[in-house]
Amino acid sequence: MSLRRHLLEAATLVLAAILCALVANALASRERKLALVGSYPNALKVPENGAVRQEAPLEATPAAAAPGKLPFEEKRPGPATASAPKASAPSQGSEAKTSSSSPADLLRRFPPHDKPYVEISGDDAAWLIARGVLTLDARRTKVYEEGHIALARSFPVWESDIDARVTAFVGEGRDGAIPVVLYCSGGDCEDSHLLAQKLFGAGFNNLLVYRDGWPDWVKRGGSSATGPES
């Protein structure tokens, strides 16, 4: 009898917790809301001391290259200083300025691959970003607004609307073979890897994860911006 009473009390507490959680989540702001059902590939896969990481096979492989017009170049907004509310000055380095590079050059150096993502170094990321390659920031919105790579788009992988953002991104009709750079906070941050897995599932097969991410970009003095995505 006593056990039954305790079980009933425990069930009441658990039900109350579920109810409170659902109500609180429904009332939460976008940044604090969670989708009830998560979609995180590899949620049970233990990283083997950084083994999630793969080095990029970045040798030129002309056979894999598929020259063509880069669709994103037309869709990208203007210079960093114009699009970002508080863009910082570009770095002194030559990589800070957008260099001209043909799509064939990009694809020769970064051909499409059959992995969810390939990790790239800061030098490679700087090379790509300087050539106007689309860059996605996988960190939380608040962190993005505090500072991000100039022209990077915000894809906060732990916020509730990430799947909607990915769907909208896919709907933009981009060529999945064109390189896309993804980054988060470097170190053991895996947000960009998670975002890459989502995009890979949506048909993108040239996703390049900037391994050392934002801290490395700041160290390099790369072009950055603050404030919300324009």
Add this chain to the structure above:
Amino acid sequence: MTPKEALASPWLTVRVQIALGLFFVAAALPKLVDPPSFAHMIYNYRLVPGALVNLMALVMPWLELLAGLALILGIWTRTSAGLVGALLLVFLVAISLNLARDNAIDCGCFDVASANRTVDERLADMRLDILRDLGMLLMVAQILWAKGRGLDAAKRPLRS
């Protein structure tokens, strides 16, 4: 008063209840404020299927809060102590498994902001987390034992 009686005294039990309840309320608050960060912490444990990560991140802090408040207020004390004990066992198993497989994680117990610590620092903290959880499990045991003794005494027929 024998040591056994001292250990089961209402004076001690109430204080243990309040301390344990406060621990759990304090642990719940940062998770309630930022569920996505807590979901990230749960994901890092690599023990929960992807589909359940968010649901767990939403419900667990509320369970901690309600059980903690019940302990502080003395409502359904044995049940809430039992729930707290069950949660502590889950935490202990989760941290121990990750320690055994060298997966250095931030506990996410009282803070959901991931600190930039080295693997060794994280592993050392995980050992401390296990000790802390074992200590709290002892507090749960004290409450359950003292309350059980109290009930037994109440059920015992009065001798003339």
